[in-house]
Amino acid sequence: MKDFIENCTEMTSKKIKIGIMGGTFDPIHYGHLVAAEAARVKFDLKDVIFVPSGNPPHKKGQKVLDKTHRYLMTLLATATNPYFQVSRNEVDREGYTYTIDTIRDFDIEYNGTAEFYFITGADALSEVLTWKNIEKLFEMCQFVAATRPGYKYEELFKEIEYLTVNYNGRIHFVEVPSLAISSTDIRERVRMDLPIKYLLSEAVENYIYKNNLYK
Template sequence: MKKIGLMGGTFDPIHYGHLVLAEQIRTQFGLDMVYFIPVGIPPHKQDKNISSSKDRYFMTLLATITNPNFEVSKIEIEDNNISYTVNTIKKFKEKIDCDAELYFITGADAIYELETWKNVKELLTLCKFIAASRPGIDERKLRQKIMELNEKYNSHILVTAVPALAISSTDIRNRIRFGKSIKYILPESVEYYIYKNKLYI
């Protein structure tokens, strides 16, 4: 059975932290492919300014193009509605081999908010979740929460630890605004795109 990872995010901009996370999970869980899904209209960030979907799509494409196991999907940015994960997964299932096993990749922090997501009970029947832990997360508390969710929803939420990369999209945007270097914290092609298109200034 084909195993496909789905990694959603604003990717504003995408950086090495995203790429390291995706590659580690791909190899650890034996995924055939990881699809990066730039969010269209994020339900939790509607009051915040984010870059255009075109810019975020092209930056994600540039960052992943050298990895044959990475793809970028327009499934959310081509939709004019709020991007709910449950809808994205259902649409994705329609587009790919129906026998493929889907794994939604997310940060450990999101697990604590999972029950606030739209139609969470249905969502957890559509795919497995992989929660990426990080330094500073209470692993015992996280595993307890995952066990509770798995029992409550008969779900398959897995957890893995990822390397500590102190990189965030917010920090990158702030560095650009204050004229600081962003070299070596994101792919050079993405850095070039940002400066060429005068993003985050």
């Protein structure tokens, strides 16, 4: 099964390869950073662009921290890695923000010279068919599903095979130990006055406490 997944992707393009790391980043933590770096190395990406969501439709009805705070924390977290960039694409966009629109914007920005790898959690694969224009999105970018050790790989492989056969999805995966860290847990620990040190960068930790976030 694993061989099938590795062989069902297209041959390496001559275009430059750019990673797109989308997410709420509420807050951004080491799991996000390790996943992005693992994908960058494994797929030889020139850069990874972090795109904090503006008004994500899948978070409708949920409380999400102000996008400016999330954008600034992402800047702080990625500042020391020369291969990481942060985009205001979704932060500055009005209304709900969709991945297909973001990829289209980057395709225009790179004038068609880039092949995009959208990095996301493996759990998100079960929801991608609800994303806006997912078939077009599969045409425009490859997907990298980040997993944690012990993940149920048989289920992941079946999901990838289904999306590949039925939607022409180009999907890879990368294993990332640090994905056991979650933004939800960090927010809860802040509310309960529990330590969050070593779960996220010191700069982001200080920003959270300085601005009294998640209280």
